Amino acid sequence: MHRFMRSPMAASWALASPVVLILTFFLLLPIGMITALSFWGSTEFSIYPAFQFDNYEYLFGSSVVRAVFIKTFTFAVITWAITLVIGFTVAYFLTFHVRTLTWQVVLFMVCTIPFLTSNIIRMISWVPFLGRNGIANKTLMDLGLTQEPVEWLLFSEFAVILAFVHLYSLFMVVPIFNTMMRIDKSLIEAARDAGASGFQILTNVVIPLTKPGIMIGSIFVVALVMGDFITVRFMSGSQVANVGRLISNDIGLLQYPSAAATAVVLLCTVLIIIAIMLKFVDIRKEL
Amino acid sequence: MxxxxxxxxxxxxxxxxxxxxxxxxxxxxxxxxxxxxxxxxxxxxxxxxxxxxxxxxxxxxxxxxxxxxxxxxxxxxxxxxxxxxxxxxxxxxxxxxxxxxxxxxxxxxxxxxxxxxxxxxxxxxxxxxxxxxxxxxxxxxxxxxxxxxxxxxxxxxxxxxxxxxxxxxxxxxNADTLGIRPDLIGRPIDSWTELLNPEFKGKASILDISSIGIMDMAMVCEAMGEITYGDKGNMTREEIDKTIDIFIEAKRAGQFRAFWKSFDESVNLMASGEVVIQSMWSPAITAVRSQGVPCVYQPLKEGYRSxxxxxxxxxxxxxxxxxxxxxxxxxxxxxxxxxxxxxxxxxxxxxxxxxxxMTEDEWGFWFEGKPAQNEITNPQGVVMEGPGTVRDGGSFYDRMGAVACWNAVMDENQYMVRKWNEFIAA
Incomplete structure (x- = not known):
């Protein structure tokens, strides 16, 4: 025993234990409870312990649930693609076109200014802007571009994706900017000396070296979009459903076991997506 | 204390x-x-x-x-x-x-x-x-x-x-009905069918609370003559299916601007003009009017949902x-x-x-459906209506006497909730 206490093993166990304890209590235990609850049964105003697969049967059998999952994926993919282009462009500009570190820091801070307000406020502020009598429609009509107000600007899938892109672009900018800043500038000079065009430098040097940042940003964006419910509810005027809204509806109707089962399926889906993404890039190796 | x-x-x-x-x-x-x-x-x-x-x-x-x-x-x-x-x-x-x-x-x-x-x-x-x-x-x-x-x-x-x-x-x-924006509609409204009238395409709304929303839907379907219910308050599965199908079709055709879940959302939709006809609760009408926007709690010939x-x-x-x-x-x-x-x-x-x-004027306005003599204030002292206004729907007997159905809980409630989710996801 004494020997163990003095061995390096003991020190590493002791160092790891706070993390283990925190993760056990605040991550594993809640997930375990949610999983257990997902097998329970429920009536209109109570839940009772059981071990049944009713909730999962409904989830996998219903065409509505399937459509909702597909819609959630669609949102995730479109938002991911747009935020990637925006995030990469902004990071590229900051890294390679802004010369001094001071200006890089200043401009980077500018990017974060909208994020000083709350998520929900940023989202809801789109509503009066995009509405039928909103600024966007007023401007379009004043410019003579349209005669009638454009209806699909608000309470539509367009509005949902717009809000997602607005809310989550920064999560793409930050990690990409971070990895890009670490690229040794001499590599780019070397590429240029070797006769590479600007486009070739981008595809052969910058993008491969930025992959870990892209991947981290992608994980953030995909996880956030897949788990969202409030943005979809507000921006679509409750007309579009995603998985998060299925869960929140169930909770509102006190169908906790059903909500838990949906949450478990969603969690597994997101974990699988992230696992696939990590197959492409070994983040640890490249950081 | x-x-x-x-x-x-x-x-x-x-x-x-x-x-x-x-x-x-x-x-x-x-x-x-x-x-x-x-x-x-x-x-x-x-x-x-x-x-x-x-x-x-x-x-x-x-x-x-x-x-x-x-x-x-x-x-x-x-x-x-x-x-x-x-x-x-x-x-x-x-x-x-x-x-x-x-x-x-x-x-x-x-x-x-x-x-x-x-x-x-x-x-x-x-x-x-x-x-x-x-x-x-x-x-x-x-x-x-x-x-x-x-x-x-x-x-x-x-x-x-x-x-x-x-x-x-x-x-x-209370007796609930549809709220409308008379200034944006510009013609008399007297039936629940107007909620699905293509004239209001993209300008209608319904509340996303299944137990109440389904009753508003039933009032509309019955008024359209599409469905004759045995009892709107206790529908059969077929009646629920038909009702939801009619509304899914309308939703796909773009009838609805949005659905609302909270009181504030219904007020904002109406006050901003995004929606001109929708399910509404009485205090929400007052809230829209207090912003200076005309809004009527429209009595309909098929009656109220109470x-x-x-x-x-x-x-x-x-x-x-x-x-x-x-x-x-x-x-x-x-x-x-x-x-x-x-x-x-x-x-x-x-x-x-x-x-x-209550003062004689308050009693006359709220209960008897008489025109207000002076400004009508709520218990907190906020002015709600000016002199000369008459309560939408009139007197107590006019309003409560025209109740067509009560909020209800059905035997098929859980089935109805699942169908409601299909409607939202459609």
């Missing part, structure tokens, strides 16, 4: 929190609610839906009776669950009649001896025999009188006559606390509380006692 808790202006988030808290507490055997005894005063814990949980009522009850009321406002689902699963966590349940239908069989509420209710004979007859006037027809749905009586103090079965044992003492009720709430006694109340609860109920029906609620646009169960607590 008055001690009461009330959460005003509940956001969705606090509601969810409340639901989650109720959920957690359901696991424990008792809820550790604090007991506050001020001197020898009696404390009654009232749990209920937010509509009638007013601080002013608790303060006035304290002043008049020396009874301290601790009010807890929850959403209707959480209240149902609390009454059903935590019988010791409340003394008085302030619930709607359809919730009563759901939770009464649990035996957690006790029937009231009507001989101890002073104003029992003056209670509006809708709550006693279902008929507002002897000629009235009884509306569909969970009509209050159908779940208003049982045959003895411990009974869990409803009876269809005035047995002398009442489940809930009615406190607050709702009613009342207070019930917990099964475990006895002795001095039970006496205090009867005292509170008698006070509630004696006029002040009714007058207070009627000045918000609701109706009191015993209107004639409330009359003494």
């Amino acid at each position: 008055t001690k009461f808790t009330k959460r005003n202006g509940l956001s969705r988030r606090t509601l969810l929190k409340g639901a989650a808290a109720t959920m957690t507490a359901a696991g424990a055997s008792t809820l550790g609610a604090p007991m506050i005894w001020a001197q020898s005063n009696i404390v009654l814990r009232q749990a209920g839906t937010g509509v009638s949980a007013f601080n002013e009522i608790a303060a006035k009850a304290q002043e008049d009776l020396g009874i301290t009321l601790e009010m807890t406002a929850l959403d209707s689902d959480s209240v149902s669950q609390r009454v059903a699963t935590q019988p010791n966590s409340f003394d008085i349940a302030d619930i709607e009649y359809w919730i009563c239908k759901k939770v009464w069989p649990t035996g957690n509420l006790q029937a009231m001896d009507t001989s101890r209710i002073d104003n029992y004979d003056k209670i509006v007859s809708i709550f006693r025999d279902g008929k507002l006037t002897p000629e009235s027809e009884i509306a569909q749905g969970t009509a209050p009188h159908t779940v208003g009586f049982v045959d003895g103090p411990g009974s869990t079965d409803f009876v269809d006559n005035e047995s002398g044992w009442m489940t809930l003492i009615p406190t607050i009720y 709702w009613g709430g009342g207070i019930g006694l917990a099964a475990n109340l006895d002795g001095a606390k039970l006496d205090a609860a009867y005292e509170y109920i008698n006070w509630y029906l004696s006029g002040w509380a009714g007058g207070f609620l009627m000045r918000q646009g609701y109706y009191s169960a015993v209107p004639e006692t409330s009359k003494d607590f």
Whole structure:
């Protein structure tokens, strides 16, 4: 025993234990409870312990649930693609076109200014802007571009994706900017000396070296979009459903076991997506 | 000293929190609610839906009776669950009649001896025999009188006559209809069918609360002549399927601008002109008008969808606390509380006692449907209507006499909820 206490093993166990304890209590235990609850049964105003697969049967059998999952994926993919282009462009500009570190820091801070307000406020502020009598429609009509107000600007899938892109672009900018800043500038000079065009430098040097940042940003964006419910509810005027809204509806109707089962399926889906993404890039190796 | 808790202006988030808290507490055997005894005063814990949980009522009850009321406002689902699963966590349940239908069989509420209710004979007859006037027809749905009586103090079965044992003492009720923007529609609206009229494509809305939304849908489908319901308040699976299908088709055709879930959302949709016709609640109409935007609570020829709430006694109340609860109920029906609620646009169960607590002008405007002589203010002193205005729908008898159905809980409720989710996801 004494020997163990003095061995390096003991020190590493002791160092790891706070993390283990925190993760056990605040991550594993809640997930375990949610999983257990997902097998329970429920009536209109109570839940009772059981071990049944009713909730999962409904989830996998219903065409509505399937459509909702597909819609959630669609949102995730479109938002991911747009935020990637925006995030990469902004990071590229900051890294390679802004010369001094001071200006890089200043401009980077500018990017974060909208994020000083709350998520929900940023989202809801789109509503009066995009509405039928909103600024966007007023401007379009004043410019003579349209005669009638454009209806699909608000309470539509367009509005949902717009809000997602607005809310989550920064999560793409930050990690990409971070990895890009670490690229040794001499590599780019070397590429240029070797006769590479600007486009070739981008595809052969910058993008491969930025992959870990892209991947981290992608994980953030995909996880956030897949788990969202409030943005979809507000921006679509409750007309579009995603998985998060299925869960929140169930909770509102006190169908906790059903909500838990949906949450478990969603969690597994997101974990699988992230696992696939990590197959492409070994983040640890490249950081 | 008055001690009461009330959460005003509940956001969705606090509601969810409340639901989650109720959920957690359901696991424990008792809820550790604090007991506050001020001197020898009696404390009654009232749990209920937010509509009638007013601080002013608790303060006035304290002043008049020396009874301290601790009010807890929850959403209707959480209240149902609390009454059903935590019988010791409340003394008085302030619930709607359809919730009563759901939770009464649990035996957690006790029937009231009507001989101890002073104003029992003056209670509006809708709550006693279902008929507002002897000629009235009884509306569909969970009509209050159908779940208003049982045959003895411990009974869990409803009876269809005035047995002398009442489940809930009615406190607050109203007749709901569609709200419209007359300035943007520019022609008379007189039928529920207008909600699905292609003329209002992209400018209509319905509320995303399944138990109430389905009733509004039924009013529309029936008015269109598409479906003849056996009982709108208790649909069969085929009736639910057909109703939802009609609305899914309309949704796909772009009829709806948005759906709303909270009071504020309905106000914003209407005030901003995004929506010109939608399901709405009475106070929301007032909120739109107070922004200077014209908005009418449009009476429709097919009638109103009505709702009613009342207070019930917990099964475990006895002795001095039970006496205090009867005292509170008698006070509630004696006029002040009714007058207070009627000045918000609701109706009191015993209107004639409330009359003494309202000015002649207020009584004329809210109850008799007469044009206002002066400015009409709400109990907080905010001006609600100017001189000359007439209440939408007219008098009490015009409005409550035209009720087509009551908010209800169906036998096929869980099936209906799943179909409702399909409608939202469609």
